[in-house]
Amino acid sequence: MGSAPAEADFEAFYAASSRRLLGHVYAMTGDLAEAEDALQEAYARAWQRWGRVAAYEDPEGWVRTVAYRITISAWRRTTSRLLAHRRGARPEEVPGASPDRLALIAALRAIPADQRRVIVLHHLVGLSVAEIRAETGVPEGTVKSRLARGRRALAEHLSEYADESQEAVTNV
Incomplete structure (x- = not known):
């Protein structure tokens, strides 16, 4: 060059x-x-x-x-x-990262990679479903499905009551 x-x-x-x-x-x-x-x-x-x-x-x-x-x-x-x-x-410390950002990264680590990728592309990068389809090469329906599943999976890990609800299910 x-x-x-x-x-x-x-x-x-x-x-x-x-x-x-x-x-x-x-x-x-x-x-x-x-x-x-x-x-x-x-x-x-x-x-x-x-x-x-x-x-x-x-x-x-x-x-x-x-x-x-x-x-x-x-x-x-x-x-x-x-x-x-x-x-x-131990969880790595990132200079300047807020506790919320670290919690989000930890929650993202806990969900499947294909769901994590579309969640990041849609919610953090700001791409539309069509743009994600173009970048990942998967059909729009698959992108939408991964977004929906990823949101549900993230909700389980991000809820302040997630640990308590898991304990309640385990103790029943």
């Missing part, structure tokens, strides 16, 4: 989108370090293809999708290692 205008264009894109995309990918993965690594790799790939990526209707969506796919690939390769690590790990 190497041309100064293209480099400046990419740098402006990165500066305008990197913080926002890190929030999106972190919400989808629930792991800040994993989100940072995946996003760094996605931006490197975008830079390598910047002539094409810059011409896309939604370069930010392209980077977000690539970062998400990188995390999925990493999960598949290291599932048992991550599970063992998370069993003994």
Whole structure:
């Protein structure tokens, strides 16, 4: 690549989108370090293809999708290692994150990845069902179904009475 205008264009894109995309990918993965690594790799790939990526209707969506796919690939390769690590790990502290934000991330970690992804894309990123369909490649009906199931699953984990209701069900 190497041309100064293209480099400046990419740098402006990165500066305008990197913080926002890190929030999106972190919400989808629930792991800040994993989100940072995946996003760094996605931006490197975008830079390598910047002539094409810059011409896309939604370069930010392209980077977000690539970062998400990188995390999925990493999960598949290291599932048992991550599970063992998370069993003994304390919740990570994120500088400047509110208790509500941390509770949301913890709740998102507790729901299936396909539901988590559409919840983040719809509620945190602000994409419509049609835009989520385009980004994920699944039918709109599936997106709607995952949103509905994801909302129900999140409600169970976000309710201030969730622990009490689980105890009540267990003690009956």
